[in-house]
Amino acid sequence: MNILITGGSGFVGQHLCPALARRGHEITVLTRQPRKAAARLPDTVTLVDDLDAIAADTRFDAVINLAGEGIADRRWSESRKQALLDSRVGVTEALGELFGRLSHKPPLLISGSAVGFYGDAGNAELTESAPAARREFTYLLCDAWEQAARDVAKQHGTRLCVLRIGVVLGRGGGMLGRLLPVYRLGLGAQLGDGSQWFSWIHVDDLVALILRCLDTPAASGVYNAVAPEPVPHGRFHSTLAARCRRPGFMRVPAWPLRLGLGEMSVLLLGGQKVVPRRLLDQGFVFSHPTLDAALDEILSA
């Protein structure tokens, strides 16, 4: 297949592109920083820094849309929130323009979203049909991103898979890339009372899900891209501390996080108990279904 990926230079893309290349797919990645991307991706990947550089007669069998500014990279000022929104909706709308220009319309769009779609949802079990528990910023962001993808798919008769992704765990980046050095120093802490739900997925399973969307013509609609075992944050914290052979008694109360991070503190103190209902019903087999199995694999290297 000939596949276009936006945001393919990121943490997920760095696991996805080699897996696609190994299967013989041709890959084009949209990136703002081709040199940096070239150092991270297989040599066979074609890099473009502008969708306008893609010729109108190019045939893409699928487009995978992962571009977006990091949600936890900086405090959420109004301008930061706009940048988070623009980087996702803007790139998706630009894809719509590309689809309009291409003489052969790509038959499949796999587009990112996140479990933040559901807002801070307490203990409710969230399947794909659950509405957002709170219409906070993460909901507004994911909803706008999903809607933009839906508009592109509808206008061009394209099959659409929307992935509401949980926190992606894997080697070489993502949240664990930030946490592991801290936990290895014994400085990892439980945040708040630890009861907030943490929905996660091993990056290998996310890659397998994307491959499944490519290979399965019947796959479409929204998928909760999470492992079947969400855990309360306190359990995640104690498991990670134990795996790093460090004590897990440190606690950071909620109030300084709220004070320091403002609205963004919901990323740490809020949570969602998300269930991959549609994947389980459709027989998807997770390679790393439990947190213990996922951390075993990641920390074994």
Ligand SMILES: NC(=O)c1ccc[n+]([C@@H]2O[C@H](COP(=O)([O-])OP(=O)(O)OC[C@H]3O[C@@H](n4cnc5c(N)ncnc54)[C@H](OP(=O)(O)O)[C@@H]3O)[C@@H](O)[C@H]2O)c1
């Ligand atoms: N990792 C997670 O735990 C997680 C969880 C839920 C959802 N997601 C979503 O899944 C997607 C992929 O995740 P990831 O961890 O691979 O993200 P990542 O490492 O932050 O990579 C995202 C990529 O998006 C591109 N990008 C960033 N800002 C952009 C902008 N303003 N305009 C255009 N492109 C921009 C960057 O590529 P260039 O610098 O090469 O242009 C970057 O490499 C993200 O959109 C993220 O929101 C991730």
